[in-house]
Amino acid sequence: MSTMRTHYCGLVTEELLGQTVSLCGWVHRRRDHGGVIFIDLRDREGLVQVVCHPDNAEVFKAAEHVRNEFCLRITGTVTNRLEGTVNANLKSGKIEINASSVEVLNASVPVPFQLDDDNLSETTRLTHRVLDLRRNQMQHNLRLRYKVSMEVRKYLDNLGFIDIETPMLTKSTPEGARDYLVPSRVNAGNFFALPQSPQLFKQLLMVANFDRYYQITKCFRDEDLRADRQPEFTQIDCETSFLTEQEIRDLFEDMMRVVFKNAAGIDLPNPFPVMDFATAMGMYGSDKPDMRVKLEFTELTELMKSVEFKVFNSAANMTGGRVVGMRVPQGGSMPRSEIDAYTQFVAIYGAKGLAYIKVNEKAKGRDGLQSPIVKNISDEVLAQILELTKAEDGDLIFFGADKAKVVNDAIGALRVKIGHSEFGKKAALFDEVWSPLWVIDFPMFEHDEENNRWTATHHPFTAPKDGHEDMLETNPGACIAKAYDMVLNGWELGGGSIRIHREEVQSKVFRALKIDAEEAQLKFGFLLDALQYGAPPHGGLAFGLDRLITLMTGSESIRDVIAFPKTQRAQCLLTNAPSEVDEKQLKELHIRLRNEPKVA
Amino acid sequence: MSTMRTHYCGLVTEELLGQTVSLCGWVHRRRDHGGVIFIDLRDREGLVQVVCHPDNAEVFKAAEHVRNEFCLRITGTVTNRLEGTVNANLKSGKIEINASSVEVLNASVPVPFQLDDDNLSETTRLTHRVLDLRRNQMQHNLRLRYKVSMEVRKYLDNLGFIDIETPMLTKSTPEGARDYLVPSRVNAGNFFALPQSPQLFKQLLMVANFDRYYQITKCFRDEDLRADRQPEFTQIDCETSFLTEQEIRDLFEDMMRVVFKNAAGIDLPNPFPVMDFATAMGMYGSDKPDMRVKLEFTELTELMKSVEFKVFNSAANMTGGRVVGMRVPQGGSMPRSEIDAYTQFVAIYGAKGLAYIKVNEKAKGRDGLQSPIVKNISDEVLAQILELTKAEDGDLIFFGADKAKVVNDAIGALRVKIGHSEFGKKAALFDEVWSPLWVIDFPMFEHDEENNRWTATHHPFTAPKDGHEDMLETNPGACIAKAYDMVLNGWELGGGSIRIHREEVQSKVFRALKIDAEEAQLKFGFLLDALQYGAPPHGGLAFGLDRLITLMTGSESIRDVIAFPKTQRAQCLLTNAPSEVDEKQLKELHIRLRNEPKVA
Structure with missing residues (x-):
């Protein structure tokens, strides 16, 4: 490879037996064993064992002085390890280097932590990032x-x-x-x-x-x-x-x-798989659902509009309110403590409580259900809940009832939390797979209630679906965008859209967003200008x-x-x-x- | 390729004869010829000629409305061009597209300039960069x-x-x-x-x-x-x-x-080729000499120390002064106006004048020389100048005499200027080749006279040559660095060095640069720290x-x-x-x- 070294440490194998090699790297560990010094020398390709015998006085003396993280150049012969000392975890595990020269390229002061310590604080790691990067x-x-x-x-x-x-x-x-x-x-x-x-x-x-x-x-x-x-x-x-x-x-x-x-x-x-935004929000309360989790929402908003139970009824009837159930198969075995913990968990997302029903024995009707809330719900509605959620004996149903955003965030997060829990894994509610998903057909705009105006869901350069151009100003909430997100295991990996390539459509979107012509010109004049010169249909990610x-x-x-x-x-x-x-x-x-x- | 297009415009050739293709691109030119409309359609791969015949009324009507830089989608059949209309400059020059459909993907307002106009101001080009980039x-x-x-x-x-x-x-x-x-x-x-x-x-x-x-x-x-x-x-x-x-x-x-x-x-x-810094400065007055130019400096500083002519004498004797000659073969034919122009040119670099000698006939001694300065110079010195510069009859010698920096900058720039001039090309002083060069062995430090301190020639992390570590503080001016520049045609393409990998050497360099320990710690503490943990010998570019x-x-x-x-x-x-x-x-x-x- 070079004057200084012939091979990478981690790549020296039995193929080189008997050959002389020169290696450069760091002392990963040094130990004295039966009067012989063993050095694990590390470079970017891994470790190799170097042996320094006392019969080579110069080598032995040099080896005696090296410490962890010294940078060395070692020359030696590739030899077989002794029977019983082979290390199957290393590529170089069958051989060792019989050192004929040990040169200290640079010494090291004692390191502040062991490189293989897995319990370092992030502050320690970032402060000593150079050593951390050697891990x-x-x-x-x-x-x-x-x-x-x-x-x-x-x-x-x-x-x-x-x-x-x-x-x-x-x-x-x-x-x-x-x-x-x-x-x-x-x-x-x-x-x-x-x-x-x-x-x-x-x-x-x-x-x-x-x-x-x-x-x-x-x-x-x-x-x-x-x-x-x-x-x-x-x-x-x-x-x-x-x-x-x-x-x-x-x-x-x-x-x-x-x-x-x-x-x-x-x-x-x-x-x-491909899923539209409305379905993703409907079934999972998220535009990046973790599809490894086998739990789904059941829409109960309509059903709850006329129930007596105020928590459900008021959410179902408020503007932008939502009531959902989420059946947890075998969730009936969940201890009260776990349910309490989930109640605290959903509070992070603004949920004021976490209603649930344990389905002990459907055949018994109301008496087969265990829940603080069933007393407020009629037999008829209870039956419909069971039917819609497809709950079976031994299941549990969680409920979310609030503004849709709160329900989606809280029950959506709960869904993932349960899926990843010990319980979730035991109950086969979680598939240990790589689970990608396209989410498409995002709305063009979201309504910003605080400021009573529309904002762009993706960004203002996203094209509307064909035929939706005319609704941009008249019915922005109904406009669907040619936008798409790639989701993997519940993370948004990427996103993109077809862009607006016509100046007049772009101007319409700016107007829908209450960006007037002057402001549009000031901020995005160069884009509007460019679109006028035969901009091609285009999109990306x-x-x-x-x-x-x-x-x-x-x-x-x-x-x-x-x-x-x-x-x-x-x-x-x-x-x-x-x-x-x-x-x-x-x-x-x-x-x-x-x-x-x-x-x- | 896609729903919208089957090929790139510029890549449609006679191999596709008879096939139907769909192309997307911009109208490069549209002309009406004998009742037929020809469109040169352009995409990133080049141009193709599209023919719109009047017998296809719809196509013809669409084509009538298109203008330069409209973005089109065209479908048509690949046909041979008529005899005599083949365009050998185009990959697609043997064929044309007989359009069966012309779809305007986006119209264009009239463009502010022709894309093939080569005389646009940079302001115009940068203001309309999007169109400029289409060129x-x-x-x-x-x-x-x-x-x-x-x-x-x-x-x-x-x-x-x-x-x-x-x-x-x-x-x-x-x-x-x-x-x-x-x-x-x-x-x-x-x-x-x-x-x-x-x-x-x-x-x-x-x-x-x-x-x-x-x-x-x-x-x-x-x-x-x-x-x-x-x-x-x-x-x-x-x-x-x-x-x-x-x-x-x-x-x-x-x-x-x-x-x-x-x-x-x-x-x-x-x-x-490889050249050390001292040679480059000596022969070309530059650490990035354009080696295509066949002109060299002749060192005359020693010679001029004892001449009477004050311009040369004082430069030769001042601290850091330098006197050089630069022989220009066949330069004797240079008209006075050109020499005057060069005199103005070197003034940009601080030269207070531009002495020269035209060598008309060496054999005649002083009388064979034509120059405003020879009267001030002895026969003996004149002879030595001719000998050292190897001037021949018909040549011209330019002189630089000043602080070395002025001489190097001025005569170095003049060297390149003459090499690239009409004269230089005619006189074969310029090789039209790619001429790379390594310049090595830079000094570690340059003396900043204004502030009376040493500064790093490359940067303070550059390693000194082996054995020069001890001179860092005692004789910084004599320290050579393991630094190297890659030069091409007189441009510095890149540069690098072997870096200091020992903390004590790095600290010495900081001291040589009058960066005290506290300041070094504040600014470069993380480097000094890292060097202590077995930093390897390293370098780069x-x-x-x-x-x-x-x-x-x-x-x-x-x-x-x-x-x-x-x-x-x-x-x-x-x-x-x-x-x-x-x-x-x-x-x-x-x-x-x-x-x-x-x-x-």
Whole structure:
């Protein structure tokens, strides 16, 4: 391979028996055994055992001084391990290196933790990120991440997609999420924004006849962070002209199958199931349902409109209210404590309680049901509940009754929670499979009740279904968009849409969103302008790479698939960014600090 | 290919004769000829001729209404062109499409300029960038750019390099160029900086055992812009552990040969010549000499120390002064006007004049020389000048005498200017070839006379030559670095170095640079820390992708190889970024504007 080394440590096998090799790597472990020093030397490909015999005084002396994480260059002969000392877990497990030279390339101070300690706090890990990155799991995660992005590139390259870079210093359009701003030095008082996505630029590239574009690129949102959010995140961003929604979905569905297979050996089903938004919300209370969970909502709103029980009745009759039941097969065995815990759980999502019925023995009617609420419900309605939910003896039915959003969020989350619980797994309510899903036919607009106006469900550049253009202004709530999300195991992997390619339709959407002509021109004039020059029909999709790798690796946080992530307080514990800057720098940028108390 | 189209316009050839095809694209030209309408339809693969006959009334009517840049879907039969109308310049030049259907996918308002107009101002082009990008040249440039980056990825992938993303929101270290800053909302009063390069992160990745890293990534420098500078630019950034300088150079030299060959069909020489920094400065006054130019400096400093002529004498005797001659073969024929023009040209670089001698007839001694300065120079020195410069009858010798920097900049630029001139080409002073060069053995430090201190020639993380570690603090000026630049045709394509991997050497360099321990800890503590944990020997290189593509495409400006560039005033004429932002945004970021007059 090079002057310094002939092989990677982890790849030395019995095929090299008798040969002299030079290896470079780190001391993973050193032990003294029967007067012989054994060093497990580690490089990116894995471990190899190095033996330093006392009969080679120089080697032995050097070996005596090495400590964990010293960086060494070792030359030696590949020999068989002694009978009984073979390590089947290592590729190099049948051999060892009989060292003829041990060179310390760099010493190491004692490390603050053992690399194979799996109980490190995240603060420790992020502070000592360089050592943390030496750990197996992080090595694996970042290599897999690379493999995935390379597989994506190969796939798209084969189909004629080309990677075109779009600007990082771009225009602030305060819609959607908060922008990261960059003050301009040359243009005093003005600011660039870091892109929330290359959305408009990729549309412009379609208008400019690039036909098929992709980019694996950083995007930025200055939002409050959660476990699956980072200030900067990476998008696999794609756009194509002259394809239908179905063709775009087929293309990227196939891409994902190929990528999962080639990068991680995972077989995704073919084809992915497709579900419209209304069905997803109706059956699962979510536009990204985890299809591994075998639980469904039963719609009870109509039924509950005339019941006496006020909790159900008032939810069923309020504007935008909803009542659902969710049958949990064999849930009757659930102890009271577990139900109580779920009651607390749904409260996080705003649910004021969690009604339930245990179905002990249907044949006994009301007497066969166990529940704090059955006394408020008529025999007739109880019978209908059982019929609609298809509940059997031994089942349990949970109920949600509130504003639809609360019901969907709370019972939707409960559905996933139960599915993933011990109980759920025992009761076969959870399939341990990779379960992708297309969710399609999103509404164009959502009603923002607080401000009494319509907002774009995806973004304002999404095309309406054919024939819905005329309703954009007259009946926005009824407009369905050519938008689609790819969901995997309950996570949104990516989403996209056919875009508006006609200026007059785009202008209509802006009007529906109460963006007047002047504001539209100011913010999106360049798009409206471009659409006038024979913009082609086009559409695309963007995948969240961080999330994709988090899923693939089964990581708990996207910070585990990013080399140098920020904390949930948007700080880098390694470099201590962000930090204070010189007054001189601020002056050059024509800004000053406000005198506000500092947040710690 | 899809429902909408079966082929790309530009790829329909006689192989498809008789077949029905559907094409999507833009009206490049429409003409009415003998009652028949001809449309040149354009897509990313090129043009095809579409014929709309009047006997198909519907088609003809539709065709009558189309105008340039309308976006069309056309279905028709592939037929032979009439004898004599074959267009050998087009792949599709032997055939035409006999249209059976013309569908207007989107109309276009009249375009503000003809796409094949080669005399557009840059302002027009950047304002209407979307149309500008439809032009052949821009389509070609961005496709080539993609090809290059993909070839780089393939090459590095084969060698086990992996792409790892480093942060865009990072720490400000006000050294070298000016940072772009990003105010933090969550951490009031603090700022992120956009990276000037991933230098330290890639070193950390080496310490973290990733062994071979690359990234094609955006970097940012808030500097005053020139033709070959942009606020954001793209670097092919590479780093590897356990390779020697020679091995790293060999690797990336081979990569460039492969990339040039595969992406652009260009054969670069094998091997690249190698020149040390001292020689390059001595012979060409530049650390990135354009080796296509057959002109060299002759060192005359020693010789001129004792001449009477004050211009030469004082330059030769001043600290850091230099006197050189540059023989221009056949330059005797240069008219006075051209010499005057060159005198003005070198003034840009600070030269106070441009002395010359025309060598008319050497045999005649002083009388055979034509020059305003020979009267000041002795016969003996004149003879030595002729001997040292190897001037022949008919040649001209230019002289530079000043501080070395002025001489190098001025005569170095003159060298290139003459080489590229009409005269230079006629006099065979210029080879029209691809001429790469390694420049190596850079000094570790440059002396900053103004502040009387040493600064890093490359950056403070560059390793000194073996054995030079001890001189870092005692004799910094004599320290040579393990640094190397790849030069092509006089442009710096990339540069890199072996990095310091020992903490004590790094600390020495910081001290040599007068960065005290406290400051070093504050700014680079995370690096010093990482180096202590067995950092491996490592080094790397970064190439400027924009510059590379500019060179490959023979473009005049790097703006011609970037989809959405900024002007030299760091503005985007398409989106009008940067722009003013809401007071609310500034407030959230804990900053306010200074009340300074705005720059227009």
